[in-house]
Amino acid sequence: xxxxxxxxxxxxxxxxxxxxFVKEIKRAAEHSDYAQDLLGLLELSYKEKVTHWKHGGIxxxxxxxxxxxxxxxxxxxxxxxxxxxxxxxxxxxxxxxYTTKALREICEVWDKYGSGLTNMHGSTGDIILLGTKTxxxxxxxxxxxxxxxxxxxxxxxxxxxxCCLGAARCEWANIDSMSITNEITQHYQxxxxxxxxxxxxxxxxxxxxxxxxASIARADMSIIGTWKGDIRIDQGEVKNYAQNGMDIQKEIVxxxxxxxxxxxxxxxxxxxxxxxxxxxxxxxxxxxxRPGTEKGATILLGSKAPIVTGALMSWxxxxxxxxxxxxxxxxxxxxxxxxxxxxxxxNRERIGELIERLSFTTFLKEVGLEPQPAMxxxxxxxxxxxxxxxxxxx
Amino acid sequence: MSELxxxxxxxxxxxxxxxxxxxxxxxxxxxxxxxxxxxxHMVHVAESGDKIWTVRVASPxxxxxxxxxxxxxxxxxxxxxxxxxxxxxxVEFMVDAESKVEPLMKALTDKDFLIGGIGPRISNVVHTxxxxxxxxxxxxxxxxxxxxxxxxxxYFTTKTxxxxxxxxxxxxxxxxxxxxxxxxALVGVHKTPPxxxxxxxxxxxxxxxxxxxxxxxxxSPDPQKKSVKIKLEKCxxxxxxxxxxxxxxxxxxxxxxxxxxxxxxxxxxxxxxxFSKLAIPWLPNxxxxxxxxxxxxxxxxxTYESGARKHERVGEWVDRIGWEKFFKxxxxxxxxxxxxxxxxxRETWRMAATFKW
Amino acid sequence: xxxEELKKIIYQLVEKSTGKKKLKQSDILKKVAADxxxxxxxxxAALRELMDAGELIFTYFGGSFVEIPPKE
Numbered sequence: 001x002x003x004x005x006x007x008x009x010x011x012x013x014x015x016x017x018x019x020x021f022v023k024e025i026k027r028a029a030e031h032s033d034y035a036q037d038l039l040g041l042l043e044l045s046y047k048e049k050v051t052h053w054k055h056g057g058i059x060x061x062x063x064x065x066x067x068x069x070x071x072x073x074x075x076x077x078x079x080x081x082x083x084x085x086x087x088x089x090x091x092x093x094x095x096x097x098y099t100t101k102a103l104r105e106i107c108e109v110w111d112k113y114g115s116g117l118t119n120m121h122g123s124t125g126d127i128i129l130l131g132t133k134t135x136x137x138x139x140x141x142x143x144x145x146x147x148x149x150x151x152x153x154x155x156x157x158x159x160x161x162x163c164c165l166g167a168a169r170c171e172w173a174n175i176d177s178m179s180i181t182n183e184i185t186q187h188y189q190x191x192x193x194x195x196x197x198x199x200x201x202x203x204x205x206x207x208x209x210x211x212x213x214a215s216i217a218r219a220d221m222s223i224i225g226t227w228k229g230d231i232r233i234d235q236g237e238v239k240n241y242a243q244n245g246m247d248i249q250k251e252i253v254x255x256x257x258x259x260x261x262x263x264x265x266x267x268x269x270x271x272x273x274x275x276x277x278x279x280x281x282x283x284x285x286x287x288x289x290r291p292g293t294e295k296g297a298t299i300l301l302g303s304k305a306p307i308v309t310g311a312l313m314s315w316x317x318x319x320x321x322x323x324x325x326x327x328x329x330x331x332x333x334x335x336x337x338x339x340x341x342x343x344x345x346x347n348r349e350r351i352g353e354l355i356e357r358l359s360f361t362t363f364l365k366e367v368g369l370e371p372q373p374a375m376x377x378x379x380x381x382x383x384x385x386x387x388x389x390x391x392x393x394x
Numbered sequence: 395m396s397e398l399x400x401x402x403x404x405x406x407x408x409x410x411x412x413x414x415x416x417x418x419x420x421x422x423x424x425x426x427x428x429x430x431x432x433x434x435h436m437v438h439v440a441e442s443g444d445k446i447w448t449v450r451v452a453s454p455x456x457x458x459x460x461x462x463x464x465x466x467x468x469x470x471x472x473x474x475x476x477x478x479x480x481x482x483x484x485v486e487f488m489v490d491a492e493s494k495v496e497p498l499m500k501a502l503t504d505k506d507f508l509i510g511g512i513g514p515r516i517s518n519v520v521h522t523x524x525x526x527x528x529x530x531x532x533x534x535x536x537x538x539x540x541x542x543x544x545x546x547x548x549y550f551t552t553k554t555x556x557x558x559x560x561x562x563x564x565x566x567x568x569x570x571x572x573x574x575x576x577x578x579a580l581v582g583v584h585k586t587p588p589x590x591x592x593x594x595x596x597x598x599x600x601x602x603x604x605x606x607x608x609x610x611x612x613x614s615p616d617p618q619k620k621s622v623k624i625k626l627e628k629c630x631x632x633x634x635x636x637x638x639x640x641x642x643x644x645x646x647x648x649x650x651x652x653x654x655x656x657x658x659x660x661x662x663x664x665x666x667x668x669f670s671k672l673a674i675p676w677l678p679n680x681x682x683x684x685x686x687x688x689x690x691x692x693x694x695x696x697t698y699e700s701g702a703r704k705h706e707r708v709g710e711w712v713d714r715i716g717w718e719k720f721f722k723x724x725x726x727x728x729x730x731x732x733x734x735x736x737x738x739x740r741e742t743w744r745m746a747a748t749f750k751w
Numbered sequence: 752x753x754x755e756e757l758k759k760i761i762y763q764l765v766e767k768s769t770g771k772k773k774l775k776q777s778d779i780l781k782k783v784a785a786d787x788x789x790x791x792x793x794x795x796a797a798l799r800e801l802m803d804a805g806e807l808i809f810t811y812f813g814g815s816f817v818e819i820p821p822k823e
Contacts, residue, residue, distance in 0.1 A: 012682040013537055016544030019508060021456040021526075021536040028458040035458075038526070045525035045534065046681040049647040053529040055640040058810045058821065063403060063802050065776075065809020065817075071527060087527065091407040096479040098413050100466035103477075107459035116459045120479050123522065123571040130456070130527060139398055146399035148408045155815035156775065164481060167423035168414060169438050169446060169488075176423065178410050189404040194802070195815030196776040209662035213481050216667050217660050218572030255705060257664055280663045284705070286427040305569035307634050308609045310737035313575070313667055342777050347603060347814045348638070600773065607813070638813035 001030050005040030009047060025117065034115035034131045037081030041073060052079075059086055059134050061141040064193045067151025068137055084133035088114070088140055089126040089152035091185065094178035095165040096121065109143045124202065125162030126152035150189075156347075157195035158188045159202045166207035166225075172282065173207035174225030174295040175323045181205045183327055197338070198345030198354075208291070209279045215300075215314070220351050221334065222300040222314040223323075229292035230272045231281070237288035238268040252281050297323045299333070302352025312352045317364075319374035336367045361386070415476040417446050417490040433552055434509035435495065447495045448488050451507040452518055452543075452550060455483040456526065456536055464505060472498040482518040482560075484511050510551040514558055517550070519543060521563040522570045524582075530633055531565035532582030532650040533679050538563050541684045542580075542691060549695070556702035556711070559695065560659070567632055575658035577708040578691055579670050582679075583653045584631040587612075588642040592621040599639035607638045609737075630736070651676040652687050656694060657709030668709045671717075673724075675731035690726075697724050719750050752787060757797040760787065765807060765817055773816040776809075 003026065013022045025042075028035035041052050057070030069087040076083035090106070106127065110116060115131030122128040132140065141151065152160035161184045164170070166177030184203050185192070191201075204215035207225040215222035242248050248268070253261045260274035261281060268288070270281075282289045299321055300314035321329055337351065340363070345354045355363045364371055411419065421440035428438040435449045465485060469477040472494060478486045485507075489498055502509060511517040519542065522528065524535030542561065549555060562573035565582040573579040595601075604622055605613045612628035613635060622642075633644045654677070658670030673694060677686045694708075701723065702711035712720045721728045734742040761783055768774050779798060780791040787794075798817070801807040808820045 009682045013540050016540065017508065017547045018540055018543035018550075019452050019454040020540060021454040022540075024454060024456050024458045024461060027460045030460075042525055042534075046537070049533075049650065049679050049681065050645050051525050051529060051531045053525075053527065053531075055529050056811050058808065058818075060809060061401075062805055063799070065802075065811075065815050070811070071529070085527065093407050093413055094410040096481075097410055097415075097418075098477060098479075100469050100475045100477070102408070102413065103462055103466055107462055111459050118457050118459065118462065119455050119523075120453065120457050120462065120483065120485075123520070125481075138401070142398040142401040145402040145405060148405065150403075150405045150407060155809070155811045157815065162481075165478070167425075168410075168418050169425060169448070171425040171427055171438070173423065173425075182407070182410060186406045189406055193404060194776065194799070195809060196780070198775075198777075199814060211660045211662065211667070214572065214575065214660040217575035217658075251705060255664055278662045278664055280705075283663055286429070290426075303572075305567075305572050305574055307568050307632060307637075308607070310609075311569075311574045311669060313669070346606070347775065348607065603813070 001036070003029060003039065004036040005043060007039050007043040010039060010043050028116035031111070032116045033081040034085065035081075035117060037079040038085070038115065038117070038131065041075070041079045041082055044075075053085070057086075059137060061137050061151070064151060065195045066154040066157045066193050069154055071131075082131065085115070085131040086134065086137065088129040088132065088137070089122065089154060089160065090129060090144060091150050091152040091160050092121055092125050092127050092162070094163055094181040094185075095168050096125075097165075097168065105147055106144070106149070109140060109147075113140045113143070124152070124159050126160045151193065153192040153200075155195040156197045156199050157193070157201070158191040158197075159200050160192070161185050161203035161205065162213060163205035164207050164212040166205075170207055171286065172210065172225075172279070172291060174227050174291055175205070175207055175223070175297050177205040177207045177213075177223075177225065179325070180223065180323060180327065180330075183325065184330075187327075187331060196342075198341060199348045199350050201338075201351065209277060210283060215303075217303055217313060218305065219303055219314060220301065221337075222303060223297050223330075224300065225323075226277055226296065226298050226320070227292040228294040228296070228320065231270050231275065231292055232290040233268055233270065234288050235268060238263075238285065239266075241285050241288055246285075252284060255280055295323075296320050299330075301337070302350070302355060304350045304352055308348070309353060309356075312356075314352075316375045317367075317369060319372055333367070340366045413476070415446070415474065415488055415490070417444055418488075420444065421446075430513045432512075433515060433550075434512055435499070436512055437492075444490070445492070446488050446490055447492065448486050449495065449498055449502065449509060450480070450484045450486050450511050451502055451509055452511060453479075453483050453485050454536065454540065455518070455521065468498070468501050468505065472501060480518070482511075482520055484518045508547070508551060514554045514556065515549055516543075516546055516555070516559050516561055519561045519563060520571045520573065520576070522565045524563075524565040528565060530568060530636060532584055532633075532645065533565050533652055534681060535563045535565040535582075537681055538580055538652070538684055538687065541682070541688050545688045545692060546695065555695075555699055557705050557707050559698070559708060561691075568637070574655070574670055575660045575667060576655075576670055577658065578654065578656045578694060579658070580687060580691070581653045581655060583651060583676065584633060584644050584646060585649045585651065585676060586644070586646045587624055587626055587629040587631060588633070588636055588644040590621060590624065591641040591643070592616075592619045594641035595621045595639065598641045604635055604639040604642070607634045609634065647679075651679050652684070653677075654687070654690055654694070657712045659707050659709050664705070665707075665710050665713070670709075672732050673720075673726060675729060694724060694726075716750050722750075752789065754797055754800070757783070757787070757789070757794065758801055761794065761798055761801060762806065762819075765819060769819060773810075773812065773818065775815065776817055779817060
């Protein structure tokens with residue numbers, strides 16, 4: 001099929017060495033009217049420097065309030081192919097592993113009912129099927145769900161949980177991030193598909209403090225694998241690193257944030273009591289050093305992007321939790337947190353913002369968590385604090 | 395149209411186990427160490443002695459089903475029908491024998507896939523939808539990434555840096571990609587207030603929730619017009635009101651632009667996770683190649699490359715040398731916009747007499 | 752309480768609110784459970800039947816709400 005619209009500005013972005021999204025849209029345009037008109041619409045945006053998509057709309061599949069993002073062009077007469085251009089979020093398998101058979105199945109459904117364009121994957125982690133019309137939503141859902149796929153989260157709901165690949169291919173996985181993510185997803189299906197919260201709630205699970213899934217920056221609940229006990233050392237392998245040119249003093253010892261390592265050229269020593277488990281030494285000497293063997297997770301809460309009152313990073317609410325199926329302790333904690341959020345949260349107020357508004361101490365009391373030094377960077381610096389009735393001598 | 399199959403609800407995603415390559419199923423949770431073998435390939439070794447080689451390629455994230463099928467063809471021919479995606483949208487092909495690595499890499503290169511992104515380099519750029527699909531985009535995202543990586547591609551495929559550099563692009567301050575903890579991130583920004591369409595606001599918007607959406611309390615009721623008004627001097631152009639009220643459009647092609655924030659990280663290695671901080675408040679929105687923005691990123695990257703110590707991330711390098719020195723050696727202008735006057739402003743002021751000339 | 756009656760109460764609450772204030776799922780559960788002296792889970796089950804039948808739908812407007820579907 002020849003291209004319907006002239007796209008001189010977009011054509012610029014077919015040049016160059018890095019993979020081109022324009023080439024991708026043009027490939028889809030060989031067999032898709034959606035993609036043809038998307039090129040025209042996007043070219044206009046490049047020319048006018050403004051978006052041509054309207055605010056969302058009321059579309060979805062029956063019974064669900066999540067998983068479909070309604071999208072309409074503001075100039076449908078000019079570009080009828082993208083008059084409707086809804087997104088379908090399909091819940092990815094944990095860890096983003098696929099068989100080609102599974103991927104081809106999804107492609108087949110999408111070529112039949114949609115634009116042939118995808119994101120592998122969206123920011124949150126879903127398989128994003130980009131662009132279809134309202135009447136195709138039910139057929140897409142029937143086709144996909146009958147093949148074992150379900151939709152992901154959107155709106156004021158549990159958003160599709162995602163994780164690093166953890167135990168599947170990483171020696172630093174202190175927790176089975178893929179299993180935990182799958183269990184959370186299955187446990188909270190209703191909360192994902194039928195929005196009932198003040199706003200979105202994201203789970204991200206990282207196997208270790210390297211945090212390849214960026215959980216600490218963008219998950220309302222960040223679950224980060226860690227350990228107790230001593231870092232395991234293979235002294236022979238330490239020597240190999242030294243012999244192969246690593247300056248252990250400079251690159252490892254001097255860069256340890258807690259200054260708990262020493263190296264005299266023959267023995268590598270760690271004062272584990274002083275180690276804060278940042279993982280620098282382990283990450284740089286993968287063959288010589290390994291995390292300790294008592295594994296679990298640190299649970300952090302509250303991160304989000306800047307809207308509305310500034311970006312937050314998650315902070316510690318449970319320093320150490322054993323993470324073993326069926327993950328009852330985790331689910332009980334989550335349910336308590338949600339109950340409190342449901343009671344006090346305002347529309348569009350994330351859990352982190354609610355805690356800021358009503359105070360971390362209120363949260364700890366209401367959810368029943370004991371205060372611990374691991375929860376704070378430092379104690380308060382002001383002399384203003386609350387006492388309760390039972391603290392007062394009558 | 396043929397009859398549709400029976401729909402199912404609340405089944406959740408397929409279990410990941412069925413998608414894992416056999417060598418991973420066998421050694422799940424039993425990996426011992428890994429080694430980087432090149433800019434785009436590495437090997438993981440299990441306690442059992444089994445090994446898995448991974449080859450990573452770049453992706454524009456926006457993929458046609460045709461390209462996905464090309465990837466499947468290669469995975470069928472070389473990887474027993476398995477492949478995966480990374481959290482930064484790279485694609486990874488895995489094989490269980492060293493002899494299979496070279497043929498796999500050749501097949502990928504023959505199909506113009508770009509191998510790289512592992513180790514102290516730039517990996518795929520995390521980004522949002524932009525003008526391809528979003529109603530609140532101040533700029534495009536895919537195009538910015540393409541322009542940026544055409545210029546910086548060597549840092550993906552071959553060249554090394556002091557440590558990895560995580561780039562990200564958000565097309566507005568909603569930051570769907572949560573780019574606010576990246577080494578270098580580009581953010582689409584507005585610098586003019588929303589326009590109030592009084593005629594539409596009555597039917598389209600709830601006045602109380604529109605007022606409540608403003609982080610600086612700049613919006614108040616306008617009972618006469620059954621609408622709202624904006625205290626202009628209080629508006630910081632975040633666009634959150636537009637998110638809840640479509641009758642308050644904020645897009646302004648002449649004034650929308652790109653801010654650059656730097657020095658963030660999510661890993662705990664060495665230093666704690668950090669937010670990215672403002673390096674450049676505004677650059678013009680200049681598709682299709684965004685030359686000013688690309689040049690600014692290259693400048694920051696090259697200054698980092700020449701000044702940072704081995705293993706230092708961008709934020710750790712700046713923390714060591716100080717922000718005053720960062721502005722000096724990059725030659726970037728320090729403006730009123732760099733001084734924080736939002737929620738957490740006070741923590742950012744210098745409460746010490748020590749700084750560099 | 753009969754489920755059909757409960758469904759009617761929920762539907763009427765949403766109907767009455769239309770054009771005035773958008774209701775979130777949780778607003779409905781809290782209000783109906785309190786008014787009728789029921790568990791939220793009972794209200795939720797009834798609401799879900801209304802949703803599955805398409806009599807009420809979820810909408811999104813900078814947050815998710817429960818509304819009566821627009822007339823074609």
